[in-house]
Amino acid sequence: MTQPTPIDTHPLARFAATLRWQDIPDAVRARAEDLCVDWFGSVLAGQGARPVRSIACFALSQGPAQGPSEVIGQAASTSPLMAALANAAAAHVAEQDDVHNGSVFHPAAVVFAPAVAVAQSLGASGAQLLTACVAGYEVGIRVGEFLGRSHYKVFHTTGTAGTFAAAAAVGHLLGLSPAQMQHALGSAGTQSAGLWEFLRTAADSKQLHTAHAAAAGLMAAYLAKDGFTGAQDIFTGPQGMAAGMSTDADPARLTDGLGTRWATAETSFKWHASCRHTHPAADALLQVMQQHGLRAEDIAQVTCHVHQGAIDVLGPVAAPATVHQSKFSMGTVLALAARFGHAGLGEFDAEFLAPGTVALRERVAMVLDPEVDAAYPRRWIGKVTVHTVVGRVLQGRVDEPKGDPGHTLSREEITAKALRLARYGTALPPGRAEAAVQRLWRLHAWPRVQRLLGED
Amino acid sequence: MTQPTPIDTHPLARFAATLRWQDIPDAVRARAEDLCVDWFGSVLAGQGARPVRSIACFALSQGPAQGPSEVIGQAASTSPLMAALANAAAAHVAEQDDVHNGSVFHPAAVVFAPAVAVAQSLGASGAQLLTACVAGYEVGIRVGEFLGRSHYKVFHTTGTAGTFAAAAAVGHLLGLSPAQMQHALGSAGTQSAGLWEFLRTAADSKQLHTAHAAAAGLMAAYLAKDGFTGAQDIFTGPQGMAAGMSTDADPARLTDGLGTRWATAETSFKWHASCRHTHPAADALLQVMQQHGLRAEDIAQVTCHVHQGAIDVLGPVAAPATVHQSKFSMGTVLALAARFGHAGLGEFDAEFLAPGTVALRERVAMVLDPEVDAAYPRRWIGKVTVHTVVGRVLQGRVDEPKGDPGHTLSREEITAKALRLARYGTALPPGRAEAAVQRLWRLHAWPRVQRLLGED
Numbered sequence: 001m002t003q004p005t006p007i008d009t010h011p012l013a014r015f016a017a018t019l020r021w022q023d024i025p026d027a028v029r030a031r032a033e034d035l036c037v038d039w040f041g042s043v044l045a046g047q048g049a050r051p052v053r054s055i056a057c058f059a060l061s062q063g064p065a066q067g068p069s070e071v072i073g074q075a076a077s078t079s080p081l082m083a084a085l086a087n088a089a090a091a092h093v094a095e096q097d098d099v100h101n102g103s104v105f106h107p108a109a110v111v112f113a114p115a116v117a118v119a120q121s122l123g124a125s126g127a128q129l130l131t132a133c134v135a136g137y138e139v140g141i142r143v144g145e146f147l148g149r150s151h152y153k154v155f156h157t158t159g160t161a162g163t164f165a166a167a168a169a170v171g172h173l174l175g176l177s178p179a180q181m182q183h184a185l186g187s188a189g190t191q192s193a194g195l196w197e198f199l200r201t202a203a204d205s206k207q208l209h210t211a212h213a214a215a216a217g218l219m220a221a222y223l224a225k226d227g228f229t230g231a232q233d234i235f236t237g238p239q240g241m242a243a244g245m246s247t248d249a250d251p252a253r254l255t256d257g258l259g260t261r262w263a264t265a266e267t268s269f270k271w272h273a274s275c276r277h278t279h280p281a282a283d284a285l286l287q288v289m290q291q292h293g294l295r296a297e298d299i300a301q302v303t304c305h306v307h308q309g310a311i312d313v314l315g316p317v318a319a320p321a322t323v324h325q326s327k328f329s330m331g332t333v334l335a336l337a338a339r340f341g342h343a344g345l346g347e348f349d350a351e352f353l354a355p356g357t358v359a360l361r362e363r364v365a366m367v368l369d370p371e372v373d374a375a376y377p378r379r380w381i382g383k384v385t386v387h388t389v390v391g392r393v394l395q396g397r398v399d400e401p402k403g404d405p406g407h408t409l410s411r412e413e414i415t416a417k418a419l420r421l422a423r424y425g426t427a428l429p430p431g432r433a434e435a436a437v438q439r440l441w442r443l444h445a446w447p448r449v450q451r452l453l454g455e456d
Numbered sequence: 457m458t459q460p461t462p463i464d465t466h467p468l469a470r471f472a473a474t475l476r477w478q479d480i481p482d483a484v485r486a487r488a489e490d491l492c493v494d495w496f497g498s499v500l501a502g503q504g505a506r507p508v509r510s511i512a513c514f515a516l517s518q519g520p521a522q523g524p525s526e527v528i529g530q531a532a533s534t535s536p537l538m539a540a541l542a543n544a545a546a547a548h549v550a551e552q553d554d555v556h557n558g559s560v561f562h563p564a565a566v567v568f569a570p571a572v573a574v575a576q577s578l579g580a581s582g583a584q585l586l587t588a589c590v591a592g593y594e595v596g597i598r599v600g601e602f603l604g605r606s607h608y609k610v611f612h613t614t615g616t617a618g619t620f621a622a623a624a625a626v627g628h629l630l631g632l633s634p635a636q637m638q639h640a641l642g643s644a645g646t647q648s649a650g651l652w653e654f655l656r657t658a659a660d661s662k663q664l665h666t667a668h669a670a671a672a673g674l675m676a677a678y679l680a681k682d683g684f685t686g687a688q689d690i691f692t693g694p695q696g697m698a699a700g701m702s703t704d705a706d707p708a709r710l711t712d713g714l715g716t717r718w719a720t721a722e723t724s725f726k727w728h729a730s731c732r733h734t735h736p737a738a739d740a741l742l743q744v745m746q747q748h749g750l751r752a753e754d755i756a757q758v759t760c761h762v763h764q765g766a767i768d769v770l771g772p773v774a775a776p777a778t779v780h781q782s783k784f785s786m787g788t789v790l791a792l793a794a795r796f797g798h799a800g801l802g803e804f805d806a807e808f809l810a811p812g813t814v815a816l817r818e819r820v821a822m823v824l825d826p827e828v829d830a831a832y833p834r835r836w837i838g839k840v841t842v843h844t845v846v847g848r849v850l851q852g853r854v855d856e857p858k859g860d861p862g863h864t865l866s867r868e869e870i871t872a873k874a875l876r877l878a879r880y881g882t883a884l885p886p887g888r889a890e891a892a893v894q895r896l897w898r899l900h901a902w903p904r905v906q907r908l909l910g911e912d
Contacts, residue, residue: 050683051684051685054679054682054683054684055679055684057682058675058678058679058682061535062519062520062535062536062537062538063518063519063520063535064518064519064520064521065520079517079518079519080518081518082518153695154695154699154700155700159646183659186653186654186659186661187660187661187664189651189653190615190649190650190651190653190654190661190664190665191649191650191664191668192649193646193647193648193649193672194646194647195645195646195687195690195695195696195697195699195700196695197642197645197646197687197689197690197693197694197695197696197699198642198646198685198686198687199695200687200688200689200693200694200695201685201687201688203639203642203685203686203687203688204643204679204684204685204686205642205643205646205685205686205687208643208646208647208676208679208684208686209646212647212672216649216668219514220664222514223510223511223514223660223664226510226513226514227506227510228507228510228511228660228664229507229654229657229659229660229661230654230659230660230661230664231651231653231654231656231657231659231661232656232657232659233653233656234651234653237653237656238653238656239609239610239651239652239653239655239656240651240653241651243610243651243653244610244611244651244701245700245701
């Protein structure tokens with residue numbers, strides 16, 4: 001008996017539908033391109049992982065043998081839906097993809113995968129793709145903030161908010177009207193899913209969550225383009241997201257600073273391939289070494305001045321037995337950073353038990369620092385005291401870990417990271433990933449989005 | 457830092473994986489076949505609906521141009537995933553598909569669509585298909601009961617529990633081990649979704665929910681077959697379904713009577729195409745008419761003795777203006793039943809405003825009946841007093857509406873209903889649906905599941 005009731009278009013739907021390239025500040029446009037290159041590296045890094053191969057294999061088996069959309073890292077091309085499924089699964093597995101701190105949401109995995117697949121299918125320009133991805137970031141991050149901490153306790157926000165992010169990005173590419181975008185967000189939210197329960201046994205669900213979000217959001221947008229209707233108030237309606245999946249949802253966050261505050265540019269890059277709690281100290285150590293021209297063998301001892309959370313999480317890991325565990329060992333992370341200038345996926349795999357790593361690891365200690373602890377989690381300050389073998393005592397300090405918005409990566413660093421990730425996850429011929437990354441740096445000028453990795 | 461912890465296989469996963477045709481009582485086997493024919497009619501009825509066409513069109517555009525699985529009612533065949541998406545969308549739109557009262561769950565839509573698509577792809581036998589579908593019904597109904605009333609207030613259980621039902625049915629066909637089935641249920645639950653918010657504006661999400669559940673469950677099962685892992689305690693773990701999506705979940709319901717209580721056989725068929733509150737009185741009127749050889753024109757007045765809920769929902773509808781509204785008009789429903797012996801989709805569309813219908817509609821009244829009201833909702837008793845034009849006063853009574861387990865449909869009635877639905881939703885050549893239904897009645901003996909509707 002329910003009759004359709006006209007309802008105003010939500011400002012978030014209108015924003016996502018009507019955002020134009022010329023509305024986006026230059027710095028945000030450039031950051032979107034940075035995030036795209038960073039995402040591309042993460043997709044290449046994830047190619048070989050078993051859960052990713054399972055999802056890609058399923059997607060290819062259920063899709064057409066040929067299609068307009070690239071399955072990155074494979075010769076295959078398929079339909080946009082299936083490419084989105086495969087590529088979204090790949091982006092998140094190496095845990096090196098971007099993160100928005102306030103929403104605890106990893107936007108790249110669920111935005112770029114469906115948007116690139118659809119852009120390739122439509123022949124959209126690079127600027128159109130980037131505009132759509134900014135729409136996806138702005139929507140997804142705000143939905144994550146809206147859903148709040150109570151949601152994040154049980155739900156994996158990258159899966160849930162990610163469905164909206166994917167719908168917004170794809171809907172923008174499809175040219176949805178504001179009303180159609182509202183329907184797309186309704187259809188996205190009613191498919192929104194992802195529970196943390198898999199953590200209990202380290203199951204593969206994280207890859208399923210990004211794949212699902214990308215595919216469900218893409219489908220929501222395509223259906224809306226065809227006139228399929230969705231809930232008009234999926235966020236705050238009495239049987240919507242907040243009612244079912246949050247106890248502290250804050251509707252004001254959905255529209256916070258729309259068009260003036262660019263959440264896209266608040267997104268952090270991950271630099272080291274380790275637990276985030278190790279990053280500030282690792283960066284402070286690298287600063288000391290660079291400033292004083294130290295090599296790893298010059299270091300006698302390192303004292304890290306840290307927040308309590310770092311001691312809680314990292315303290316128990318004295319002698320890591322596995323690669324995964326070593327990423328939670330402050331000593332291992334600092335030793336790899338000191339020895340190689342960076343603690344990346346490859347360094348962990350090859351060197352976490354090497355004698356040079358273990359020797360230095362044993363000479364790293366943590367102490368609680370009141371200033372660092374008081375600033376956390378608003379700021380992640382890194383402070384170290386380094387004793388050298390010749391008896392010098394040196395202090396290092398960084399106020400934001402490398403990759404955070406106030407200490408973001410340069411394009412050279414993003415390139416280097418992406419190429420490291422490509423080498424880690426693929427066996428591409430020399431120069432192929434490098435050429436692809438160099439092309440991607442001109443994405444804003446592409447007249448038409450083609451295969452990102454190029455042809456074999 | 458989470459390390460895999462061995463956990464016992466949940467009895468529900470073990471049951472779904474190991475159920476055998478020979479374990480299923482004859483009456484339940486036959487009921488599964490009944491439910492399959494009934495589902496087939498609902499799929500044909502839904503073919504022409506706009507939201508169904510949108511989803512089918514999307515599925516066909518994203519899948520292969522040819523494949524092993526039938527898109528029912530179309531010449532097209534595609535991959536199992538895409539056929540499941542399209543066929544699951546179709547089954548629920550006419551609101552004539554089956555329902556399990558205790559779980560408020562519509563199993564057929566989310567079980568048969570993915571199971572048939574996968575059985576066609578594997579070349580499974582009819583008995584294998586039916587066994588898998590019984591596994592799907594038993595799992596989905598128990599998950600719905602487990603999630604409880606608090607869940608149903610916000611979530612559309614057919615979408616949420618449906619994801620598990622689809623995974624169980626498909627997983628059974630794929631021959632998953634109990635451990636793999638547990639992973640499949642974990643992957644299903646972490647994609648489980650569907651919010652009632654769409655009701656506010658009568659949006660199309662119901663079709664999306666069944667399509668999504670079928671596709672997500674199918675994917676969960678295929679991935680599990682390939683070694684992809686899922687949460688081990690998706691139901692009751694601290695970050696699982698109960699934690700995130702229910703406040704009154706009852707874990708005992710997950711295993712209630714497994715292997716002895718057959719929830720499949722508790723499932724109700726819908727007979728009239730109207731609000732369920734009208735069914736008991738319509739059946740009681742038909743009983744009187746049959747018993748006393750009355751025609752519609754013999755009836756002077758009908759008094760329905762009803763529960764308060766019927767008055768609340770149906771009372772305001774005095775002069776229905778639309779087909780949809782007329783399904784909530786007790787007078788219209790009884791008039792159509794009296795005139796045509798059945799209030800079906802076709803009767804509503806063509807006759808709800810016909811003079812003969814309106815004249816009889818005006819002579820139907822409802823009064824609250826203490827006995828009927830006290831029995832509700834455990835029993836839906838139908839009681840009418842009929843005054844005839846020649847002055848007779850006749851009483852009619854049914855203790856369960858037609859289609860409920862204690863008053864189930866005969867195979868002749870199921871056939872008649874399916875063919876009515878086929879005529880309603882398709883323009884098939886004469887005899888084609890009939891031949892298909894007759895073939896389906898031998899499903900248990902099929903050596904290999906082929907196209908249900910046959911070739912053009």
